[in-house]
Amino acid sequence: MTASAHDGVLDLVVIGGGVMGLFTAYHASRAGARVAVLEAGRIGDPRTASYGRTRSYRRDYLDPRYVRLADEAIRLWNEFERDCGTRALVRCGCMNIAADAVTPELASTYGRRSTAVMRRLGLDPEVLDRRQISTRFGYLSADEAYLDDEAGLVDVAAVTEALLRVLAQRKVAVHEGVEVAAIVDDGDAVRVTTDVGDVTARGLVIAAGHGTNDVLSRLAGCELRIPLTRDRPSEAKYYVPRPAERSTFTADRMPVTAYLDTGIYVHPIVDGVTEAVKIGYYNPPDVPRGTTGIESIAAFVDQCMPGLRTAQVSDVRDVDQCDYDLVGDDEFVLGLVPGHRAVAVGVGWRGTGYKFAPWAGRVLHQLARQQGTVYDVAQFDPARFTDRVTDPVDVLQGDEVH
Ligand SMILES: Cc1cc2nc3c(=O)[nH]c(=O)nc-3n(C[C@H](O)[C@H](O)[C@H](O)COP(=O)(O)OP(=O)(O)OC[C@H]3O[C@@H](n4cnc5c(N)ncnc54)[C@H](O)[C@@H]3O)c2cc1C
Numbered sequence: 001m002t003a004s005a006h007d008g009v010l011d012l013v014v015i016g017g018g019v020m021g022l023f024t025a026y027h028a029s030r031a032g033a034r035v036a037v038l039e040a041g042r043i044g045d046p047r048t049a050s051y052g053r054t055r056s057y058r059r060d061y062l063d064p065r066y067v068r069l070a071d072e073a074i075r076l077w078n079e080f081e082r083d084c085g086t087r088a089l090v091r092c093g094c095m096n097i098a099a100d101a102v103t104p105e106l107a108s109t110y111g112r113r114s115t116a117v118m119r120r121l122g123l124d125p126e127v128l129d130r131r132q133i134s135t136r137f138g139y140l141s142a143d144e145a146y147l148d149d150e151a152g153l154v155d156v157a158a159v160t161e162a163l164l165r166v167l168a169q170r171k172v173a174v175h176e177g178v179e180v181a182a183i184v185d186d187g188d189a190v191r192v193t194t195d196v197g198d199v200t201a202r203g204l205v206i207a208a209g210h211g212t213n214d215v216l217s218r219l220a221g222c223e224l225r226i227p228l229t230r231d232r233p234s235e236a237k238y239y240v241p242r243p244a245e246r247s248t249f250t251a252d253r254m255p256v257t258a259y260l261d262t263g264i265y266v267h268p269i270v271d272g273v274t275e276a277v278k279i280g281y282y283n284p285p286d287v288p289r290g291t292t293g294i295e296s297i298a299a300f301v302d303q304c305m306p307g308l309r310t311a312q313v314s315d316v317r318d319v320d321q322c323d324y325d326l327v328g329d330d331e332f333v334l335g336l337v338p339g340h341r342a343v344a345v346g347v348g349w350r351g352t353g354y355k356f357a358p359w360a361g362r363v364l365h366q367l368a369r370q371q372g373t374v375y376d377v378a379q380f381d382p383a384r385f386t387d388r389v390t391d392p393v394d395v396l397q398g399d400e401v402h
Contacts, residue, residue: 010034010201012368013192015180015215016208017043018050019354020346022163023361024205024368029170030083033369036173036199038192040211043176044160049209050354051156052319053274054267056256057355058094058151059123060114065379067121069359072375074150076358086162087155090270093255094151096125097133097142099304102292103261110260111146123148139248139307140257153256154354155273183219185340203342203368210325212347219343224386226333226347230323233351234263234283236316237297238276239308248307249277259304262294266305277308278316282351324351334360334380336367344368345382 012028014021017039025035044051057077059070074089081088096111103109115125128136128145137145167174179195183204190204208215213225241249246269248254254268254277267278279297294300301308327333327348337343344367346360353360359375366373 009189010036010199012036012203012205012365013038013190013199013201014205014207015192016040016206016211017174017176018048018207018209019159019163019357020050020207020209020349020360020364021205022160022167023357024207024346024364025167025172025174025361026080026163027358027362027365028369029167029172031365031369033365034171035167036175036201037167038178038180038194038199039174039176040179040208041176043164043174046319047322049322049325049349050160051322053156054090054153054270054278055156055354056094056151056258056265056267057089057154058256058258059148060094060096060110060118060125060146060151062110062113062117064117064121067118067123069375070355071121071123071150073356073359076362077154080162080358084162084166086158088159088162090153090155090251090273091149092152092251092268092270093147093149095137095145095147095255095257097140097145097257097259097304098261099142099259102259102294102303106144109144110258111144115146118148123150137254137257139245139305141304141306142259147255151256153251153267153270155270156354157273159357180215180218183215185219185221185343187341190343204340204344205364205368206337206343206345207347207364209347210323212325212345216337216345219337219340221339222337223339224337224345224382226345226382226385227328228348229326229328231326232282232323233280233320235281235297236320237279238314238316239279239301239311240276240314241308241311245307245310257305259294259300262292262300264294264297264300264304276314277311280316280320324349326350329384332356332360332380333382333385334363334377335382336371338383338386341371342368 011033014037098109125146125148182193251268257266263283333348
């Protein structure tokens with residue numbers, strides 16, 4: 001692989017072929033840029049965060065800035081579906097639940113607080129009481145629920161297939177099994193030396209997940225290192241309901257269901273994608289254990305989802321054998337690498353990045369190609385981990401984008 005193999009200097013090289021890197025290449029090539037993607041392993045490796053069957057997409061954050069971004073990301077997913085002629089989203093909705101017996105302080109549950117934030121932004125989740133919940137979702141035992149119809153699941157295999165198909169159509173070279181040895185940025189162009197040759201481009205995007213600091217260490221003169229740590233759900237289980245009850249748990253009737261105060265999230269069965277209800281239990285490091293009566297998935301099913309008590313249970317082993325990339329201050333890392341006007345980095349997406357991928361890829365492409373972005377990404381600036389300050393980027397407020 002040499003720059004000449006790409007007919008001279010490229011517009012953009014992307015290091016990392018996860019969903020963030022592929023969406024960066026997607027947006028850049030859509031804008032007419034000549035792009036190459038360098039992936040150390042292989043696209044869709046089960047050990048990477050972007051491998052799986054389903055990822056939830058939702059807007060119910062406590063921080064209004066993330067609500068706006070999630071809303072914008074959904075708009076971009078819709079655009080992506082139209083552009084690629086694919087169905088990426090399973091529009092089943094996402095519902096937060098709470099039960100008095102589990103979290104007696106109902107007024108301060110995640111569902112209530114996130115609904116209050118969403119309402120302030122003009123988004124209006126449906127509110128259900130115990131009677132309405134049991135009428136519509138008879139398998140649940142909860143006192144209140146907040147249902148956002150605009151949320152749901154992303155079909156991961158469909159996304160990866162569509163991205164690779166469209167990138168191939170646009171002649172984007174996706175190189176797998178490539179080891180990056182050195183990166184030199186001379187201000188006009190970035191030369192990436194690999195074990196299979198060099199590639200030179202006007203801009204570089206680093207979206208290498210847990211490999212990000214290794215890549216940054218190869219960039220000559222780069223002092224930035226991101227304080228990344230790893231974590232993963234404590235438990236993940238498949239529940240296969242009895243055949244007679246299966247239709248109750250399919251995405252056309254069951255929304256993504258979350259009880260985030262207890263660390264639980266539930267994905268419904270999606271025909272052709274997954275044959276079981278998936279339940280994950282994640283106790284984030286900053287939330288003390290033992291604050292609710294739910295310390296396991298089995299306890300959650302017993303107390304809140306009794307309709308699954310008779311289901312067949314097994315561990316999730318075929319997917320999600322990978323870690324979240326956490327950052328100490330719990331904010332994404334998304335911006336230009338200090339001291340480099342055309343090198344952008346995106347990492348630290350925790351367990352919530354997939355839904356933002358079309359947006360993150362767009363930002364990374366704009367940063368590396370245009371040295372600025374139409375979105376306000378100041379809070380994600382990687383410069384917070386160095387003493388150096390990035391050149392000011394041209395910023396419009398996210399709300400002004402539409
Ligand atoms: C178990 C689990 C469940 C999740 N659930 C959800 C969910 O429901 N909803 C949601 O929105 N998000 C979810 N997420 C988060 C989301 O999946 C991730 O944020 C997202 O996939 C991150 O994508 P990425 O491209 O940054 O990372 P990755 O997919 O890890 O991609 C990085 C790529 O870079 C490559 N690489 C590394 N080093 C190098 C190098 N030196 N040179 C070249 N390439 C390199 C890697 O091989 C890899 O392919 C979940 C994450 C996990 C782990």
